[in-house]
Amino acid sequence: MIKINLLSDREAIRKETTRQQVSIFFLSICLIIVILGGIQLYQYRQKKDLEQRIQYVKQELVELKKKVGEVEKYKDAKKELETKLQIIDRLQKGKMLVVELLDRIGATIPEKMWLDELGLKGQKLSMEGYAVDNETIATFMKQLEHTQSFGTVELLLTEKKEVEGVGMKHFSLVAPLAPPKTNNNGSGTNKNTTGPTQGAKKSP
Numbered sequence: 001m002i003k004i005n006l007l008s009d010r011e012a013i014r015k016e017t018t019r020q021q022v023s024i025f026f027l028s029i030c031l032i033i034v035i036l037g038g039i040q041l042y043q044y045r046q047k048k049d050l051e052q053r054i055q056y057v058k059q060e061l062v063e064l065k066k067k068v069g070e071v072e073k074y075k076d077a078k079k080e081l082e083t084k085l086q087i088i089d090r091l092q093k094g095k096m097l098v099v100e101l102l103d104r105i106g107a108t109i110p111e112k113m114w115l116d117e118l119g120l121k122g123q124k125l126s127m128e129g130y131a132v133d134n135e136t137i138a139t140f141m142k143q144l145e146h147t148q149s150f151g152t153v154e155l156l157l158t159e160k161k162e163v164e165g166v167g168m169k170h171f172s173l174v175a176p177l178a179p180p181k182t183n184n185n186g187s188g189t190n191k192n193t194t195g196p197t198q199g200a201k202k203s204p
Helices: 006-108 134-146
Strands: 113-121 124-131 154-163 166-176
Touching (some): 006 113, 124 134
Antiparallel strands (some): 124 166
């Protein structure tokens, strides 16, 4: 009769099963370690990439601020230049206006009369001078109004004064500048504009 030792076979199977379970356990641990290591490496790379992007953005912001500053400086310089050009333009217009007014006044002054002072302030031209009589002063005022460069001339003062032993009429008057005329296109034809205060003297 053949005898089979079943106990030894069972023991061997139990040991093999235990060995396999232990192997699977350690393999699982190794796999988990590898996975965790991969995750950590991925997160580290992501962090580095994010830090590099943040640094790049900061540099871009610095460059952008520089450019914005340059643009602001350019705007300020442009505004300052425009202001200076406007001032120069007003001064040039004022000078042209004074020259034009002097020419027209010189053409209207009667022979027996002379101007001693001229002053332009705002839209009013003040004049002082001497004439032989009141009729000469009135003629001068009418001639000023006829030039169409002035409005209604106002006589402020007239008094008798002697000039080198000769009796004369000292007078003071104000002539407002006439508003600029417009043509069909609406543009000004009379270049009378407000200029800076100017003084002039004309001796007899």
